[in-house]
Amino acid sequence: MQYHDIFARSFSQHDRKRVGYGALVNCLIVVCCLCVVFKSYPGPSYVLRLRMMILEELESVIITDTTRELVRPYVETKERKLVCNTMKRRSDTCQMTGDIRIHGNSSTIFVSTSDTINSSWTIKPYARKGDKGAMQNITSFTIQTIQEQAETMPKCTKTHNVPAVVFSIGGYSGNHFHAFSDTIMPLYTASRKFNREVRFLVADKKPLWASKFQEILDKLSKYEVIDIDHENEVHCFPSMILGLEKDDKKELNTDSIHNFRNFLRSSYSLERSTAIKLTNGSTRKPRLLIVSRKRTRTFTNVKDVVTTARAMGFEVIVTEMSANLKQTSRLVNSCDVMMGVHGAGLTNIVFMPENGVFIQVVPLGNMEWMAKTFYGEPAKGMGLSYLEYKVSKEESTLTDQYPLNHSVFDDPYSIQRQGWEAYRSTYMDKQDVKLDVVRFKETLTKALELLR
Known part of the structure; x- marks a missing residue:
């Protein structure tokens, strides 16, 4: 999702937040300008870091705060939300809340929205996106937003009352190092907050992968893994995470x-x-x-x-x-x-x-x-x-x-x-x-x- 699309939606729905965001961004710009004025010209590397700092602040303001009041547990929120982050060097991810439907055979995720204009994104849910060799055989998932009550929204054939995490075990997952660094550790970070009340939807499944890591998967989810590539069902979820987020700078690492x-x-x-x-x-x-x-x-x-x-x-x-x-x-x-x-x-x-x-x-x-x-x-x-x-x-x-x-x-x-x-x-x-x-x-x- 592009930044200006997200901001445009927030602009119409949250007038008070708009004022606060504008003030915060303006303050950042003023502070940065003062730093440049009162210091001698520091060279292009400093300017680049300055731009990155402003972009990071803008990202945190515009992307991460897309909900009204995100204090309630996910099961109690009724709003619809779709946030995609494709700015990371290693991974693309999307988080969706509301009426989420996924059709495995077509690798398509449908998101019900109140917007009048439909839009779509394509994500490969494997955390090594800069590596062509790793990504060439990863399944691409299309996220399609559809207006509420639209006839094109597929009917649910299986309904779940827990969130879903969709990820691929293709790429280099057959290698023990990459299995941990690219999949297991990011999966732990993404799913631990659900206390096992989460479904794993796996693409590009390898026969021995799930059995090898069965003890870990059982500790993260109480439900059987769904081989989503071979599902002709339409699975419906209240929320979904597509893709696993990996540290851009460190290997074999989690946030804790x-x-x-x-x-x-x-x-x-x-x-x-x-x-x-x-x-x-x-x-x-x-x-x-x-x-x-x-x-x-x-x-x-x-x-x-x-x-x-x-x-x-x-x-x-x-x-x-x-x-x-x-x-x-x-x-x-x-x-x-x-x-x-x-x-x-x-x-x-x-x-x-x-x-x-x-x-x-x-x-x-x-x-x-x-x-x-x-x-x-x-x-x-x-x-x-x-x-x-x-x-x-x-x-x-x-x-x-x-x-x-x-x-x-x-x-x-x-x-x-x-x-x-x-x-x-x-x-x-x-x-x-x-x-x-x-x-x-x-x-x-x-x-x-x-x-x-």
């Missing part, structure tokens, strides 16, 4: 990661909220989980690592991450330190007890940004201590495939410029790690210190 981790502990009945606290009289050994990989980015000398860790006082477990989250969550939660080579299996740090230590082994290939963004910063936000071990040239099996003066080692950017497929093939699919156990012992020593 602490509450989300408590929610996971409850969903999977996890016993430990905090890791072991080592003292001089401690009798229990700290548990180290080594995340093993069989196909790519494997530890080729894992036995040496295990021997060294045990000699330092660790109880060591080596395992691949299972798709059975009930088992995986309990295993990870039972450990105090978790280590592994950069990859999707590290997403399971969400199950670690707080104050635990997470060690990410970063292979060659300028992966530092990905390592930090995908797992390093999120780990810190979860209350974990984060250690990063960067692999040297001698510890990478790429030395068995390329001469030491090859651009693979000296100029990784030249590989990146060839595109993602070339980069992934070289650094992610062909590379294994042989840890220098003497050097890595320093990292394990730091982990022990952090547990004290």
Whole structure:
């Protein structure tokens, strides 16, 4: 929905609010002008930030306050409302209240309105909209506003008295990291306020996805998931959220990661909220989980690592991450330190007890940004201590495939410029790690210190 459309509706219905909004906007403009007048010209970056600040304030005034008095629970409000936000970098979302009807086979949502002019929007409900590869197979939903009592409004064949959340599990949802970062965490944020009184309508459904995350879905909704793509029914709801909103700057994150981790502990009945606290009289050994990989980015000398860790006082477990989250969550939660080579299996740090230590082994290939963004910063936000071990040239099996003066080692950017497929093939699919156990012992020593 365009800003001027929303404002035009508010203008006619809420004269008092119009005056207040105008005053607020004018004050903002005056303040900004005074700042420019009394300070020397600060350059284009400051002007850009200034414009963004004004736009954000305008957005909060014009978009978010579209109701008369939003103090009552959603089930008591009788007004009709449709608010779409397509300004986010990662996600497009719409929120609707009133007479909402959705026809699955045509991917069309009908919204009854008192407006005399019908309008429509198209939304792809997956939270990675800037990624063409992710979005190309996501179902597009059309939102069609229709005048009240119009004959073109389809008749309800199934009526629900709870809200609906419509989202896609296409894109990269088959990847464990993206399943959490793009879907599960945003879904938790969108639906937790309903206290399980909400219906999930899923597009682009994958057969194993719902079963994999069944415990989480059951905690968020008491109703069976509807595979909306294959529904020829017209489902009617009092309100609906289309699309899941994701943080534009952070991965593997929610607005309250602490509450989300408590929610996971409850969903999977996890016993430990905090890791072991080592003292001089401690009798229990700290548990180290080594995340093993069989196909790519494997530890080729894992036995040496295990021997060294045990000699330092660790109880060591080596395992691949299972798709059975009930088992995986309990295993990870039972450990105090978790280590592994950069990859999707590290997403399971969400199950670690707080104050635990997470060690990410970063292979060659300028992966530092990905390592930090995908797992390093999120780990810190979860209350974990984060250690990063960067692999040297001698510890990478790429030395068995390329001469030491090859651009693979000296100029990784030249590989990146060839595109993602070339980069992934070289650094992610062909590379294994042989840890220098003497050097890595320093990292394990730091982990022990952090547990004290």
